Amino acid sequence: xxxxxxxxxxxxxxxxxxxxxxxxxxxxxxxxxxxxxxxxxxxxxxxxxxxxxxxxxxxxxxxxxxxxxxxxxxxxxxxxxxxxxxxxxxxxxxxxxxxxxxxxxxxxxxxxxxxxxxxxxxxxxxxxxxxxxxxxxxxxxxxxxxxxxxxxxxxxxxxxxxxxxxxxxxxxxxxxxxxxxxxxxxxxxxxxxxxxxxxxxxxxxxxxxxxxxxxxxxxxxxxxxxxxxxxxxxxxxxxxxxxxxxxxxxxxxxxxxxxxxxxxxxxxxxxxxxxxxxxxxxxxxxxxxxxxxxxxxxxxx
Ligand code: ADP
Ligand code: MG
Numbered sequence: 001x002x003x004x005x006x007x008x009x010x011x012x013x014x015x016x017x018x019x020x021x022x023x024x025x026x027x028x029x030x031x032x033x034x035x036x037x038x039x040x041x042x043x044x045x046x047x048x049x050x051x052x053x054x055x056x057x058x059x060x061x062x063x064x065x066x067x068x069x070x071x072x073x074x075x076x077x078x079x080x081x082x083x084x085x086x087x088x089x090x091x092x093x094x095x096x097x098x099x100x101x102x103x104x105x106x107x108x109x110x111x112x113x114x115x116x117x118x119x120x121x122x123x124x125x126x127x128x129x130x131x132x133x134x135x136x137x138x139x140x141x142x143x144x145x146x147x148x149x150x151x152x153x154x155x156x157x158x159x160x161x162x163x164x165x166x167x168x169x170x171x172x173x174x175x176x177x178x179x180x181x182x183x184x185x186x187x188x189x190x191x192x193x194x195x196x197x198x199x200x201x202x203x204x205x206x207x208x209x210x211x212x213x214x215x216x217x218x219x220x221x222x223x224x225x226x227x228x229x230x231x232x233x234x235x236x237x238x239x240x241x242x243x244x245x246x247x248x249x250x251x252x253x254x255x256x257x258x259x260x261x262x263x264x265x266x267x268x269x270x271x272x273x274x275x276x277x278x279x280x281x282x283x284x285x286x287x288x289x290x291x292x293x294x295x296x297x298x299x300x301x
């Protein structure tokens with residue numbers, strides 16, 4: 001198959017692994033710099049131009065769209081979709097996952113376990129909002145943060161009030177969340193492909209830190225997850241409409257709670273920690289699910 005990887009750089013670990021695994025399986029794999037794609041949407045034959053050329057003949061596209069370019073990246077991906085190219089994750093799925101609040105609303109509708117979460121617009125409502133999530137300590141999050149940046153633990157009600165007020169003053173979109181103390185600085189990253197968790201790791205925060213992100217000094221180890229955790233992770237990816245997802249789960253006294261669902265989960269940590277060839281498993285999914293262009297109806301609807 002001819003497969004495009006939408007990525008800013010071919011030197012990134014995940015991108016490199018996807019090229020390597022795809023070529024090993026006999027595919028023609030091209031890395032396309034998302035921001036160098038430009039599009040004509042006014043014609044009846046949607047197309048994408050790239051460095052002066054028309055991108056044609058692709059069977060599938062693997063989006064690796066960084067959080068800072070979500071808007072443009074999902075527009076490029078949508079154009080591939082309009083051309084009938086199979087997206088590993090759809091532009092809609094990615095847009096949903098990039099907004100933590102929207103994600104939690106979708107997950108709650110499917111009855112998936114979540115930390116109690118609230119959001120408000122006006123400073124006048126802060127006191128009651130804090131009550132709603134059970135008081136301090138609590139976690140305050142920017143809706144579009146990543147890598148642990150924009151996630152704050154407020155240990156007291158006073159601290160929570162000031163931090164929320166400060167964020168609101170800056171017009172930042174935030175949510176307020178119950179702090180799951182019993183997870184003790186650890187979370188579980190479940191790597192979902194299709195309807196399976198193909199690899200899982202436990203991430204433990206560094207000393208004096210509650211955020212387990214590897215970018216914040218967390219360390220990862222292999223872990224065996226429970227059937228309930230497995231079921232929760234797969235259901236979460238499905239609720240978001242994602243074929244491939246990194247579902248982050250907190251182990252709480254009332255069972256697994258989904259904290260977030262990542263639509264472009266990195267391969268480095270999970271492959272190095274578990275020794276699994278996750279990149280090849282992603283291609284297995286594409287091979288099963290993407291129809292080659294030649295057998296497809298060429299009309300675009
Ligand atoms: P990001 O998108 O920046 O990674 P997360 O929502 O995943 O933001 O939060 C970062 C980290 O903070 C998590 O991996 C987890 O270790 C910790 N954390 C986040 N929310 C909670 C919570 N409600 N209770 C306990 N720990 C949390
Ligand atoms: Mg996270």
